[in-house]
Amino acid sequence: EVQLVESGGGLVQPGGSLRLSCAASGFTFSSYWMSWARQAPGKGLEWVANIHPDGSEKYHVDSLKGRFTISRDNAKNSLYLQMNSLRAEDTAMYYCTRDGDHWGQGTLVTVSS
Amino acid sequence: DVVMTQSPLSLPVTLGQPASISCRSSQSLVYSDGNTYLNWFQQRPGQSPRRLIYKVSNRDSGVPDRFTGSASGTDFTLKISRVEAEDVGVYYCMQSTHWPRTFGQGTKLEIK
Numbered sequence: 021e022v023q024l025v026e027s028g029g030g031l032v033q034p035g036g037s038l039r040l041s042c043a044a045s046g047f048t049f050s051s052y053w054m055s056w057a058r059q060a061p062g063k064g065l066e067w068v069a070n071i072h073p074d075g076s077e078k079y080h081v082d083s084l085k086g087r088f089t090i091s092r093d094n095a096k097n098s099l100y101l102q103m104n105s106l107r108a109e110d111t112a113m114y115y116c117t118r119d120g121d122h123w124g125q126g127t128l129v130t131v132s133s
Numbered sequence: 134d135v136v137m138t139q140s141p142l143s144l145p146v147t148l149g150q151p152a153s154i155s156c157r158s159s160q161s162l163v164y165s166d167g168n169t170y171l172n173w174f175q176q177r178p179g180q181s182p183r184r185l186i187y188k189v190s191n192r193d194s195g196v197p198d199r200f201t202g203s204a205s206g207t208d209f210t211l212k213i214s215r216v217e218a219e220d221v222g223v224y225y226c227m228q229s230t231h232w233p234r235t236f237g238q239g240t241k242l243e244i245k
Contacts (some may be wrong), residue, residue: 057182065174065182065225067234081233115181120172120229121193123181 022046022122029114029127036106040127042099042116050074050094053119056101058112059126066112069101070119106131135159135228139237145245152213154240156226161207163230170229173202173211176239177222186211218244 028040040056056068069090070079078090089102099116106129113126136159146152162169173186184193186202189209199214213220221244226237 064239065176065227065236067227067236070232070234079232120174120227120234121184121187123183125181 022118024116024118024122024124026114026116026124026127029129031130031132032106033133034107034131036131037102037104038106038129040101040103040114040116040129042124044097044099044116044118047118049092049097054090054092054099055117055119056090056099057115057117057123059115060109060112063112068114071099103129108132134233135162135231135235137226137228137235137237139224139226139240142238142240144240144242146213146216146242147245148218149215152216152220152242154211154224154226154242156209156211156237158207158209158228160231162228169204171202171204171209172227172229173200174225174227174236175220175222176225177219180222182225213242216242216244 023045025043032038051073053070055070057065058068059065071090071092075092087105091100108131111131113128115126116124138157140155162171169189171189174182175185176182185196185200189204190202201212203210223239223241225239
């Protein structure tokens with residue numbers, strides 16, 4: 021059974037940083053594109069970033085480029101999202117997804133002073 | 134970016150009756166490999182999104198056959214043949230042909 025478990029969310033001040041993690045199991049992690057998506061409270065879904073199975077290609081939404089970076093460690097079956105210079109508008113549930121076909125339960129990031 | 138426009142945004146439906154959600158893309162979603170990467174997701178209250186349909190009309194594993202997807206050019210439709218109580222939630226279309234992937238605004242299905 022495919023499982024994706026996010027962690028690392030929490031309350032952070034504006035301008036701060038967080039690193040989200042996603043532990044994957046139940047499939048050959050190194051064979052799949054992986055992604056992050058987010059959902060602000062009461063709002064719709066927004067795709068954040070994608071990463072190639074071997075990490076050689078990465079795509080980030082333009083509006084987040086330079087602040088958010090996706091990465092992975094295939095030896096640890098883990099996906100990451102480094103988030104810097106956080107703003108109030110980054111407050112959202114962040115989901116790890118196997119390129120859309122399986123989703124984790126999400127980790128909540130709240131940016132507030 | 135490709136804009137995905139859904140309608141209606143709110144959909145009250147009587148149990149056992151059919152429902153239909155439309156999604157229009159601002160440009161063609163046909164990829165260079167000939168496939169059209171249009172997906173439909175269901176998000177039940179308090180839950181993560183779940184993919185129902187991929188490549189326009191292919192149901193994911195475990196998805197009831199009352200859900201069907203279709204297309205006509207840049208117009209896409211998700212149909213539920215007979216709505217059940219467990220279908221309550223928000224439905225999103227999403228294109229994965231172009232980067233960045235983009236979602237529709239969501240359609241909230243409720244029981245009348």
